[in-house]
Amino acid sequence: MSQDTRFDILLQPIEIGPVTARNRFYQVPHCTGMGYRDPTALAHMRGVKAEGGWAVVCTEQVEFHWSADITPFIELRLWDDRDVPMLARMAEQIHAHGALAGLELVHNGLHGPNFQSREVPLAPTGFPVAGFGYEPLQARTMDKADIRNLRRWHRAAALRARRAGFDLIYVYGGHALNILHQFLSREFNHRSDEYGGSLENRVRLLEELLIDTREAVGDTCAVPCRLSMDELRGAAGLERAETEDMIGLVAEIPDLWDLCLAGWENDSLSSRFGEEGGQEPFIAGVKKLTTKPVVGVGRYTSPDRMAAVVRKGIVDLIGCARPSIADPFLPKKVEEGRIEDIRECIGCNICVSGDYTMSPIRCTQNPTMGEEWRKGWHPERIRPKETEKPVLIVGAGPAGLEAAQALGKRGYEVTLAEQRTELGGRVARECRLPGLAAWGRVRNWRAEQLHKLANVSVYLDSALDADTVLEFGCPRVVIATGARWRRDGVGRHWTAPMPIGDGAQVLTPDDIMEDRLPQGGRVIVWDDDHYYMGGVLAELLADKGYETTCVTAASEVSTWSRNTMEQHFIQTRLLEKGVRIRAFRLLNRISPGCVETSCVHTGRSEEVEADAVVLVTSRTPADRIAADLARRRDRWPDAGLESVDAVGDALAPATIAHAVYAGRRYAEELDGPAITGDAVPFKRELAELVD
Ligand code: ADP
Ligand code: SF4
Numbered sequence: 291m292s293q294d295t296r297f298d299i300l301l302q303p304i305e306i307g308p309v310t311a312r313n314r315f316y317q318v319p320h321c322t323g324m325g326y327r328d329p330t331a332l333a334h335m336r337g338v339k340a341e342g343g344w345a346v347v348c349t350e351q352v353e354f355h356w357s358a359d360i361t362p363f364i365e366l367r368l369w370d371d372r373d374v375p376m377l378a379r380m381a382e383q384i385h386a387h388g389a390l391a392g393l394e395l396v397h398n399g400l401h402g403p404n405f406q407s408r409e410v411p412l413a414p415t416g417f418p419v420a421g422f423g424y425e426p427l428q429a430r431t432m433d434k435a436d437i438r439n440l441r442r443w444h445r446a447a448a449l450r451a452r453r454a455g456f457d458l459i460y461v462y463g464g465h466a467l468n469i470l471h472q473f474l475s476r477e478f479n480h481r482s483d484e485y486g487g488s489l490e491n492r493v494r495l496l497e498e499l500l501i502d503t504r505e506a507v508g509d510t511c512a513v514p515c516r517l518s519m520d521e522l523r524g525a526a527g528l529e530r531a532e533t534e535d536m537i538g539l540v541a542e543i544p545d546l547w548d549l550c551l552a553g554w555e556n557d558s559l560s561s562r563f564g565e566e567g568g569q570e571p572f573i574a575g576v577k578k579l580t581t582k583p584v585v586g587v588g589r590y591t592s593p594d595r596m597a598a599v600v601r602k603g604i605v606d607l608i609g610c611a612r613p614s615i616a617d618p619f620l621p622k623k624v625e626e627g628r629i630e631d632i633r634e635c636i637g638c639n640i641c642v643s644g645d646y647t648m649s650p651i652r653c654t655q656n657p658t659m660g661e662e663w664r665k666g667w668h669p670e671r672i673r674p675k676e677t678e679k680p681v682l683i684v685g686a687g688p689a690g691l692e693a694a695q696a697l698g699k700r701g702y703e704v705t706l707a708e709q710r711t712e713l714g715g716r717v718a719r720e721c722r723l724p725g726l727a728a729w730g731r732v733r734n735w736r737a738e739q740l741h742k743l744a745n746v747s748v749y750l751d752s753a754l755d756a757d758t759v760l761e762f763g764c765p766r767v768v769i770a771t772g773a774r775w776r777r778d779g780v781g782r783h784w785t786a787p788m789p790i791g792d793g794a795q796v797l798t799p800d801d802i803m804e805d806r807l808p809q810g811g812r813v814i815v816w817d818d819d820h821y822y823m824g825g826v827l828a829e830l831l832a833d834k835g836y837e838t839t840c841v842t843a844a845s846e847v848s849t850w851s852r853n854t855m856e857q858h859f860i861q862t863r864l865l866e867k868g869v870r871i872r873a874f875r876l877l878n879r880i881s882p883g884c885v886e887t888s889c890v891h892t893g894r895s896e897e898v899e900a901d902a903v904v905l906v907t908s909r910t911p912a913d914r915i916a917a918d919l920a921r922r923r924d925r926w927p928d929a930g931l932e933s934v935d936a937v938g939d940a941l942a943p944a945t946i947a948h949a950v951y952a953g954r955r956y957a958e959e960l961d962g963p964a965i966t967g968d969a970v971p972f973k974r975e976l977a978e979l980v981d
Contacts, residue, residue: 294627297593299600301625303345304607306583307512307545309390309457311345311607314600315621316585318548319348319394319460319516320611322651323644324660325364329376330975331650332366334663336391337383339614342669343621345607346458347384348392351468352377354447355440357409358402358469360421364648368395368447374454381455392458393451394516395444399469400429400478412436414473415480437485437495440469444499445506452507459507461499461544464516466527466552470496471518474536475528489532493539500543508545514585515544518552519572528552530572534579541580548585548609549573554642555855557587558612561637562725562822563859567595574604585609591616591634593624615641616655618669633669633735636728639854640947646853654947655732657692657954664972667958675701676961679932682707682764684754684915687715688946689938690770691736692953698743700957705764706746709753713737715772716939717946719803723826724833732946756918760929767931768956769916770949773909773939775799781818781907783843783876793882795902799823802904808836810901814885816877817842817906821850821945824906825860831904832867839870839898841877843890877903909943916940 300314317339324332339347352366353359359367367373377393384391400413403425411419413429432440444461451459463470472478473495479486485494496515503513517537521527537547551557551569559568566589573586583606590596596608613620616635623632633655641659644651653659658667681697683690686708694706712718714733721730740746759767775798779788790796797808813836817824824840825848831838840847847864851857864871872887878895879886880903888895916936919926926932937956938949965971 294629297597297624299597300593300608304583306346306390306458306514307508308510309512311390312388313343313345313621313625314596314607315344316346316607316609317344317348317614318550318585318587318609318611319350319392319462320615321350321363321365321642321645322660323364323648324650325350325366326373326376327364328650328664328975329379331660331663331973333376333380333383335651335660336380337386338662338669339618340384340387340389342614342617342619343625344389344614344618345621346390346392348458348460349377349380349394351394351396351462352447352451353398353402354395355397355443356407357404357412358396358398359404359406360398360402361405362648363422363645368450371450374450377451377454377456385455390457391455392460392514393454393456394460394462395447395451396462397440397444397469398467399472401467403427412440413469413478414485415478417478431481434483440495441498441502445502448503448506452511456511458512458514458546459503460514460516460548461496461503462516463496464518464548464550464552465554465557466518466521467554470499471552477527489535490539493536496536497540497543500540504543512545514546514548515540516548516550518550518557519569519576521552522556534576537576537579542582544582546583546585547576547580549576550587555858558639558642558855559589560639560854560856560859561589561728562856566590566592567599570599570604577603577606583607587611589613589635589637591620591632593629593632612637612641615651615653615659618656630738634731636731638729638946639856640945642855643853646855652947652951654945654950655735657947657951661972664974665958667954672696672699672958679765680704681766681768681960682759682762683768683770684759685715685770685772685940686713686748687770687772687938687949688717688732689940689949689953690715690768691733691740692950693768693770693937693956694746694748694953695736695739695743696954696957697960698740698746700960701745702960704746705762706740706748707752707754708748708750711751713748713750723803724829726826729946732950754915756915756922759915759919760922760925760931763930765930765932766960767919767934769913769934769936769940770938770953771912771915771940773911773943775905775909776907777905779816779877779880779905779907782820783818784907788877789879791879791881794880795882796880797902797904799827799904799906802827802830807834808902808904811835812837812899812901813839813904814877814898814900814902815840815904815906817847818877819906819908820844820848822848822856822860824848825851825864827904827906828864828869829867832864832869838868839872839900840864841872841875841887843874843876845873847871847873909939911936911940911943913940
C-alpha cells in the first residue's frame with residue numbers, strides 16, 4: 291500500500307478475466323517508431339516500465355496479417371511464426387518485472403496502403419486508402435470468404451501472441467485506424483449483407499472476433515476490447531450514443547473495455563489544446579453498461595486526479611501512454627509516496643513525432659526514453675561519479691538543468707550559474723505563451739530534484755563570462771547558455787540577411803517574450819521555422835488585438851507540428867481568431883510600413899501594408915563564452931580548466947527535447963569511454979540475412 295492512504299485505491303489488484311493486474315496503472319498500447327526495426331530496444335523500454343510498477347504494459351499495434359501493412363510507419367507484426375521471437379523478447383522483459391504483457395492485434399484495412407506487401411488493401415467497402423498521405427490507390431470490398439479469412443488470421447495471431455508469452459490479447463477497433471472500426475462505421479461500411487447496415491450487423495465482426503479470440507486463448511489470456519467512444523465529428527463519425535449501443539450488444543464478451551477517442555490526435559490531444567482528464571465526459575457512465583473493468587486515458591499525471599476518477603467509478607484502471615513515457619516509474623513513486631518526484635508529461639507530443647518520422651521514440655521530459663538498451667540509460671538510475679573533479683554549468687535552461695540534476699545524482703560537485711533571476715531558460719519564457727503553461731514542468735521537475743541535491747549549488751542572477759569562468763577554477767565547464775532568435779531574417783529561406791529598410795519595425799520572438807510588442811496595429815509573422823513558435827506568436831498577437839497575418843512558404847502554418855498531431859488544431863485556432871494565413875509565400879523585403887511577398891510557385895510579388903514584422907526564422911547559439919575560452923587556452927592550466935563543452939541550444943539550437951537530451955548525454959558520458967565518432971555510439975540490430 292502507498293505511504294499515503296489517499297492513493298491506496300490505485301494500488302489494489304484487479305482481476306481481468308483469467309489474469310490479475312497488481313494495481314490500477316495500465317500502460318495502454320502506444321506507438322514507438324521502433325517496432326520491427328528495433329525489437330530489443332523496444333523490449334527493454336517496455337521492461338523498464340514494468341520495473342517502474344505498471345501492472346499492465348502493452349505493445350504498440352501489431353499487424354496480424356500481411357494484407358494490411360502500414361509502411362512507411364514502423365509498428366510490430368505477427369504475420370507468421372518468424373515474428374514470434376521478437377515479441378517473446380518483449381514479453382520476457384515485461385514479465386521479469388512482474389507486470390502483465392498486453393498485445394494489440396490490428397488489421398489496418400483502409401489505413402494500410404500495403405507499400406511493402408503490394409497486396410490489394412481489404413476493406414468492408416472499397417474506398418480510397420485513407421492512410422496519411424492521400425495514397426493513390428483503393429481498397430477492394432471484402433467478400434464473405436475474405437471475412438472468414440480475416441477471422442482465421444486473427445485467431446492464428448492470437449495463438450501466436452499467447453505463444454510469445456502475452457497475457458492480454460486485444461481485439462482493437464479504436465482510433466478510426468483499422469478494419470474493425472471501418473466495419474463499425476456507417477461512413478465506411480456500405481455493405482448490404484449481414485455485416486453492414488443495422489447496428490447489429492456492423493457489430494457482427496467485432497462480436498465474432500471477440501468470441502473467436504476468447505475461444506482460442508481466453509482460458510489463460512484476458513481479451514480486452516479497445517474502442518473509440520467518439521470521433522468528435524458530429525453525426526459524420528461515430529458518436530458516443532452509438533458507441534454505447536455497440537458496447538451494449540457485446541458488453542460482457544471482452545474481459546476489459548479500453549476506451550479512447552478517435553482520431554489519434556483527439557485521443558493524444560496536446561496540452562496546448564486540452565487538459566488532463568479531458569476524456570472523462572466521454573467515458574463516464576460506460577461502467578453502467580458492463581460488469582467488466584474499464585480503462586480510460588486522459589494524460590493523467592496527478593495521483594489525486596487518478597484516485598478520484600477511480601473512486602467516482604468512471605474507470606477501474608488508469609490508462610496512460612504519455613505519462614508512462616515521461617515517467618516510467620510513476621506507479622512506484624505513488625506507491626512510495628514520492629509524489630513530488632513524478633516527472634509529469636508536458637503534453638508536447640514530441641513522443642508522437644518519433645512515430646510520425648519513423649524514428650525511435652523520444653520524450654522531452656524523459657531523455658532516457660528509447661535509450662534504455664541502446665545506450666544503457668535508465669530513467670531513475672545513473673552510474674556514480676568516477677572522479678572527484680567538479681563541474682561548472684553556465685545556464686539553467688533545459689540543457690543546463692538536466693545536466694546539473696543528472697551529474698548531481700552521479701555525485702559530482704556541481705555549480706549551476708544562471709544570469710536571470712529564475713530557472714528554466716527558454717522554458718520559463720515559453721511557458722507563458724498561450725497554451726504552453728504545462729511546458730513549465732520541464733523546469734519544475736528539475737528544480738525540485740536540484741533542491742534535494744546537497745552537492746549542487748545554484749546561483750541565480752549570476753552572469754558569467756570567460757574571465758569569471760577562469761577565475762572560478764573548475765576543471766570541467768559546461769556552456770548551456772542557449773540561443774537568441776535572429777533579427778536579420780537568416781533562416782531556411784534567406785541564408786544571407788534579408789533586405790530590411792531603415793526605419794522598418796522588426797521584432798523577434800525574444801522581443802515578444804520579453805514584452806517588447808509591436809507599435810501599430812498590423813503585424814506580419816514570417817514563419818520560416820515551421821514548428822510551434824510562429825503559430826503561437828500569431829495567436830498571442832491576435833489575442834492582443836493586432837491585425838495579424840502569418841506568412842509561410844509552406845502550405846500551412848506550423849507545418850512540422852503535423853508530427854505532433856497539432857497542425858490542424860493550430861490552423862483552426864488561428865483562423866477562428868481572425869489570423870490571416872498566407873501560405874506558399876516568401877517574404878522578400880521589409881520596408882517601413884510595408885513588406886513584399888511573392889508566390890513560391892510563380893514568383894509573382896505583391897506589397898502588403900504592415901506596421902511591424904516578427905521574424906521567426908532561426909537562432910544564433912549564445913556561444914560567446916565557449917569561443918572566448920577557446921581563445922584563452924593558454925590560461926587553462928593555471929585555472930585548472932580541463933574541458934569546455936557547449937550543449938543544447940548553445941551548440942546547435944533545436945527543440946526543448948534536444949536540449950534536455952544534450953544535458954543528459956553530457957552527464958551520462960562524463961568520465962566514460964571516449965566517443966571519437968569513429969564507432970557507432972549505440973547498440974543497434976541489423977536485419978538477419980537469409981540464404
Ligand atoms: P537550452 O535550451 O540549451 O537549455 P536556454 O536558452 O533554454 O538553452 O537556456 C540558456 C540559459 O542560459 C538561459 O536561462 C540564459 O539566461 C542563461 N545564460 C545565457 N548566458 C549566460 C551567462 N553568460 N551566464 C549565465 N547564464 C547565462
Ligand atoms: Fe509527454 Fe512530451 Fe514526453 Fe510525450 S514527449 S510523453 S507529450 S513530455
